[in-house]
Amino acid sequence: MIGGQAWAKDAPAAQTQTQAQKDADATGSLAFAGYDRAPMHPVVSKNGMVVAQDILAAQVGSEILAMGGNAVDAAVATGFALSVVHPQAGNLGGGGFMMVAMADKDEVIAIDYREMAPSGARTDMFLNEAGNVDNDRARYSHLSAGVPGSVMGMLDALDTYGTMSRKQVMAPAIKLARDGVPVSYGFAQALSSSKKYLSKDPSSLEYFYKRDGSFYAQGDRLKQHDLAATLKLISRKGAAGFYQGKTADLIVAEMQKGGGLITLEDLKNYHTVTRAAVSGTYRGYGVYSMPPPSSGGIHVVQMLNILEGYDLTSLGHNSADYLHVLIESMRRAYADRSKYLGDPDFFDVPVAGLTDKKYADHLRTTIDRTKASVSADILPASKMPYESDQTTHFSVMDKWGNGVAVTTTLNFGFGSGYSVDGAGFLLNNEM
Known part of the structure; x- marks a missing residue:
C-alpha cells in the first residue's frame, strides 16, 4: 500500500x-x-x-x-x-x-x-x-x-x-x-x-x-x-x-x-x-471491481485491457509517452461511460462487450502515439460533466x-449541505 x-x-x-x-x-x-x-x-x-x-x-x-x-x-x-x-x-x-x-x-x-x-x-x-x-x-x-x-x-x-x-x-x-x-x-x-x-x-x-x-x-x-x-x-x-x-x-x-x-x-x-463483481485480467493478475450502477469497475477493466497492449515499463513511469497512452486509454473509457453506463435495474448495460479484450484491441488502434485525439473523434459532441x-x-x-x-x-462534498436536525448527519445530494 x-x-x-x-x-x-x-x-x-x-x-x-x-x-x-x-x-x-x-x-x-x-x-x-x-x-x-x-x-x-x-x-x-x-x-x-x-x-x-x-x-x-x-x-x-x-x-x-x-x-x-x-x-x-x-x-x-x-x-x-x-x-x-x-x-x-x-x-x-x-x-x-x-x-x-x-x-x-x-x-x-x-x-x-x-x-x-x-x-x-x-x-x-x-x-x-x-x-x-x-x-x-x-x-x-x-x-x-x-x-x-x-x-x-x-x-x-x-x-x-x-x-x-x-x-x-x-x-x-x-x-x-x-x-x-x-x-x-x-x-x-x-x-x-x-x-x-x-x-x-x-x-x-x-x-x-x-x-x-x-x-x-x-x-x-x-x-x-x-x-x-x-x-x-x-x-x-x-x-x-x-x-x-x-x-x-x-x-x-x-x-x-x-x-x-x-x-x-x-x-x-x-x-x-x-451483485456479481466485474472481473478481468491484467498481465496474469485477476482484477475484480464494482459492477454498475458504479461506473468505475467496468472502465478500470477496460482501461487495463487497452494498456495491456503497450510495454509500459519501456516507456518509463510518468514519461510523456507513458502519460499519453494512459490518458488516451482513459478518454476512450470515459467516452463509453457517458454513452453506455446506467443503473442495471432499469437499463441494459453491455458489460461483456465493454470489458472484452477484442474491443480493447480495437480501441487501441484508434490511439495515435504521436498526438492527442480530437474529442469529437472519440464520441461526437461528448463533454464529461464535472464530478465532485x-x-x-x-x-x-x-x-x-x-x-x-x-x-x-454524499455526492458533493458535504452533500446537499442540509443536516438532519436532531440526528447530527448530513443528507446527500445524489438526486
Missing part, C-alpha cells in the same frame, strides 16, 4: 517506513492514512492493514483487527468512524459500494448500497418555470436527497460476513462523536471553503461551526452529540434504529422543511443489492487473507 503515514497500536504517530513495518509485524495489523501528512512510502504488514483517508478512522479499523475481528468487521468500524471524522464524504446520509473477497470462498461479492430515488421523484422536479434545470434546487436542497443507503449497507455486510457485534464495531465511532475529534488541516479547510452553503442550514451551521459562527481551526476539538446519539441508536437497534423510529421521523421532518421527498415508507423499503472529488475510499486486509474495498459518498 502507498500513502502518507502509518500507525500501529502502541507505536508513535510519526514513524519511518522501517519502524512502521516493524510495528506492523509486531502488532499484527497496521492502520494507514494519507491525509496532509508525511511523504509517501510503501508500507508492508504481514497480518493486516487498514488504509483510509483519515488517520483516526484507519486507527479504529486497525484496532478492530488487533481485537481479532476480520476485514469486514474492521471495514464497518472504519466506515462509521469516517462519518464522524470526515463528514464531507464519510457518512450516514449517503451511499456507497463495498467489494468483499473472503478467503474461504472462490468469489468476490459486490454490495450496492447507493441511494435510491424517493417514490415521489419526478423527471421534471429540478426544472424551473422556463423548463431549464435549476442547479441550486438540483444540488443544494432537500429535494436533491435520495434515500440513504450507507447504514443498511454496512450493517448487511457485518451481518453476512462479519464476526463481531454491532456494539463492538460501532463503539469507537460513538466515542469519537461523543468525546470529540481534533479537526485536521484538511477538514478545517473544507469547512472554511464550504461555509457559504453549509450556513444556509441552521442545523449544519450548529453542527460544524462554533457558536459565534467562526471556523474550527486545525487542532480544535469538534464534538457531535446528536450524531453520537444516532450512532448509539443504530448500535442498539440495527437498521431499525435508522430506517424506522426516531431517526426516520427526524429525516422525514427535515424533508418537510424544504420540500424534500423522502417518506417513512421510502426509508422502510430501502434495501441493498448484492469529495468521495472517500478505504481498503482493509486481514491476517486470514480476507479483503474489503469501500467507496462511499
Whole structure:
C-alpha cells in the first residue's frame, strides 16, 4: 500500500517506513492514512492493514483487527468512524459500494448500497418555470436527497460476513462523536471553503461551526452529540434504529422543511443489492471491481485491457509517452461511460462487450502515439460533466487473507449541505 503515514497500536504517530513495518509485524495489523501528512512510502504488514483517508478512522479499523475481528468487521468500524471524522464524504446520509473477497470462498461479492430515488421523484422536479434545470434546487436542497443507503449497507455486510457485534464495531465511532475529534488541516479547510452553503442550514451551521459562527481551526476539538446519539441508536437497534423510529421521523421532518421527498415508507423499503463483481485480467493478475450502477469497475477493466497492449515499463513511469497512452486509454473509457453506463435495474448495460479484450484491441488502434485525439473523434459532441472529488475510499486486509474495498459518498462534498436536525448527519445530494 502507498500513502502518507502509518500507525500501529502502541507505536508513535510519526514513524519511518522501517519502524512502521516493524510495528506492523509486531502488532499484527497496521492502520494507514494519507491525509496532509508525511511523504509517501510503501508500507508492508504481514497480518493486516487498514488504509483510509483519515488517520483516526484507519486507527479504529486497525484496532478492530488487533481485537481479532476480520476485514469486514474492521471495514464497518472504519466506515462509521469516517462519518464522524470526515463528514464531507464519510457518512450516514449517503451511499456507497463495498467489494468483499473472503478467503474461504472462490468469489468476490459486490454490495450496492447507493441511494435510491424517493417514490415521489419526478423527471421534471429540478426544472424551473422556463423548463431549464435549476442547479441550486438540483444540488443544494432537500429535494436533491435520495434515500440513504450507507447504514443498511454496512450493517448487511457485518451481518453476512462479519464476526463481531454491532456494539463492538460501532463503539469507537460513538466515542469519537461523543468525546470529540481534533479537526485536521484538511477538514478545517473544507469547512472554511464550504461555509457559504453549509450556513444556509441552521442545523449544519450548529453542527460544524462554533457558536459565534467562526471556523474550527486545525487542532480544535469538534464534538457531535446528536450524531453520537444516532450512532448509539443504530448500535442498539440495527437498521431499525435508522430506517424506522426516531431517526426516520427526524429525516422525514427535515424533508418537510424544504420540500424534500423522502417518506417513512421510502426509508422502510430501502434495501441493498448484492451483485456479481466485474472481473478481468491484467498481465496474469485477476482484477475484480464494482459492477454498475458504479461506473468505475467496468472502465478500470477496460482501461487495463487497452494498456495491456503497450510495454509500459519501456516507456518509463510518468514519461510523456507513458502519460499519453494512459490518458488516451482513459478518454476512450470515459467516452463509453457517458454513452453506455446506467443503473442495471432499469437499463441494459453491455458489460461483456465493454470489458472484452477484442474491443480493447480495437480501441487501441484508434490511439495515435504521436498526438492527442480530437474529442469529437472519440464520441461526437461528448463533454464529461464535472464530478465532485469529495468521495472517500478505504481498503482493509486481514491476517486470514480476507479483503474489503469501500467507496462511499454524499455526492458533493458535504452533500446537499442540509443536516438532519436532531440526528447530527448530513443528507446527500445524489438526486
